[in-house]
Amino acid sequence: MRLAAFSKRHLLAVLLSCSLAMSLAGSGVARPLRQATQFALAPLGDAPMYAATKLKARLSRQAAQRSSDEQVNQLLVENDYLRRLSDCWKARSEVLEGQVQQLENFKKMYGPAANIGCELIPARVVGAGSLPYDRARVLGSGARQGIRPGDVVTTREVVTNRSKALPPKLAVVSEYSLVGRIADSGAFTARLQLVTDRGFQISARIRRVIVPGRPRTVTITDNGLPRTTQLTPENPGTNTPIDDVLAVGDGGSMVVVPDVKAYYNVQPGDQLWASAKDEYLPVDIYIGKVEKVEPDRDAKDAHRVKVFVRPFADVADVRDVFIVSPLTMPAPKP
Amino acid sequence: MRWIPFLILTYAVVLVETSVGWVLFIDISSLGAVGPDLAAMVAVFVALHARGAADAMLAAWTLGLAADLTCGGGVGAVTVLGPMSIAYCLAAGLLWRAREAFFRERALTQAMLAFAFVALAHGMWATAQAVLAPGHVTLGDYGRTLLQVLAVACCTAVLMPLAHYVLRKCQRVFLVAAAGPARRMRR
Secondary structure (H helix, E strand, O other): OHHHHHHHHHHHHHHHHHHHHHHHHOHHHHHHHHHHHHHHHHHHHHHHHHHHHHHHHHHHHHHOOOOOHHHHHHHHHHHHHHHHHHHHHHHHOHHHHHHHHHHHHHOOOOOOEOOOOEEEEEEEEEEEOOOOOOOOEEEOOOHHHOOOOOOEEEEOOOOOOOOOOOOHHHHHOOOOOEEEEEEEEOOOOEEEEEOOOEOOEEEEEEEOOOOOOOOEEEEEEEOOEEEEEEEOOOOHHHOOOEEEEEEEEOOOOOEEEEEEEHHHOOOOOOEEEEOOOOOOOOOOEEEEEEEEEEEOOOOOOOOEEEEEEEEOOOHHHOOEEEEEEEOOOOOOOO | OOHHHHHHHHHHHHHHHHOOHHHHOEEEOOOEEEOOOHHHHHHHHHHHHOOOHHHHHHHHHHHHHHHHHOOOOOOOOOOOOOHHHHHHHHHHHHHHHHHHHOOOOOHHHHHHHHHHHHHHHHHHHHHHHHHHOOOOOOHHHHHHHHHHHHHHHHHHHHHHHHHHHHHHHOHHHHOOOOOOHHHHHHO
């Protein structure tokens, strides 16, 4: 008995020493061990994750408030306006035509798309972090399928030229939306960092949505000089996107864009897009809609605001994703 | 302790925690996600019913390592491995020493001990990660994480009596019965 107790104490001391050594060794030691754990959990995690995703989606649908008649009418008017605006843009802008063509090419889901220069790797969410401090998800694809840290993840899009049957839930998805990034990848598994994760950041642009009857006054730069102008649906040419903003996750359920100039007059309802300037994105991809705008108290300039964006996809419930893998990888930054 | 069944239990708990468990998480805008720590519930149960302190601490170390391995982010972005196993182990050791002062079968006591265990272990973990993890951690981030820790402790405390009841039903599988008067009488 004494020997057993003695041995256990020694074992405990050794294990605690190992823990201490691993803590001091940093994240370099943690990565391979965590990948091995993901490898062990992934095979059995798929079915419970499926049940949890379904349950969570059902609960969130039940909790959602029904739209009032006024909201429905407003949406119809907005849809009508957007449809007209879309037609207008299609006719006027060759650049947008090119982007639409590129988006069409996204529908060729499997296999490389030469026009875009990227490949979509299908992946499925099979696990989440055990504690609520990280909201990363474990994906069922890995390094052997070419996933690299930094690759961007989008929600699944439904197309008709697929020979493989798709689950019913996916049939209603008709928009592209950014879900997150591959934070880490091993054999057959990869860790997805959601857009709402603390620490997520991506180059983005804000597109203002001008509602008919509600013109918006903004300051634009004309020949290097600032000029105040009014944005209306009749002069969409002046409604240029706000480029070079940085979208970061807030650690909860929102994406935050800090340090935006107040005179851009960003308002709730405007859209946030991940910018194609990001080295891993071939085209702009929708992230979500602006929910509120507050003064940015952290900014040095008092005339700056912080924009809070609600992601389009409920990133907490996301299950099937595609990983955008550029055919030509960008050169590593020094 | 019966270690093979206990390791299987640990695997099952981590599997549930990483898949179905997040259904129990609630998003609170000011704190972030809040939910129960199932591994901590098992650790508290083992600390309350294990025969020796070494058993309780080894079991808690195992559960802490499992939590460490499956929680890759948080304070300081990518977290380091090890602080949770140490924190669980020390908290379980303290709990084992203090358990004689409590009526272990009372639901309120179990909830209070679970709260104390999670607040202590996760608080130590958050502090260690803030110091050791490679990411930059501001005082605000650290404070917010500590509030999140308290909220997680509350959630765990609320569910602890239920977990204790379930684990009590199947404790013979992984726990050797504690030596006591009834056992001596059988001899």
